[in-house]
Amino acid sequence: MNLRSVSAAMALAIGSLALSSCFSSSEVQSGSESVGQQLQDLDHAYRQGIITEKEYAKLKKALIKKHG
Secondary structure (H helix, E strand, C coil): CCCCHHHHHHHHHHHHHHHHHCCCCCCCCCCCCCHHHHHHHHHHHHCCCCCCCHHHHHHHHHHHHHHC
């Protein structure tokens, strides 16, 4: 295997991992972040096109229900 093939395989593997982490869970995860920060992060993801409007509404509702 030459260097170009190895580089291409690595790029493909990294890209696949990055995409799978974006779509692997629709659960709201709470850690040390405040609810406000989580809502801001959620809004940012929606505005950047990372999640759909439907996903945004679902996750926002779940977050508020969990902490409300």
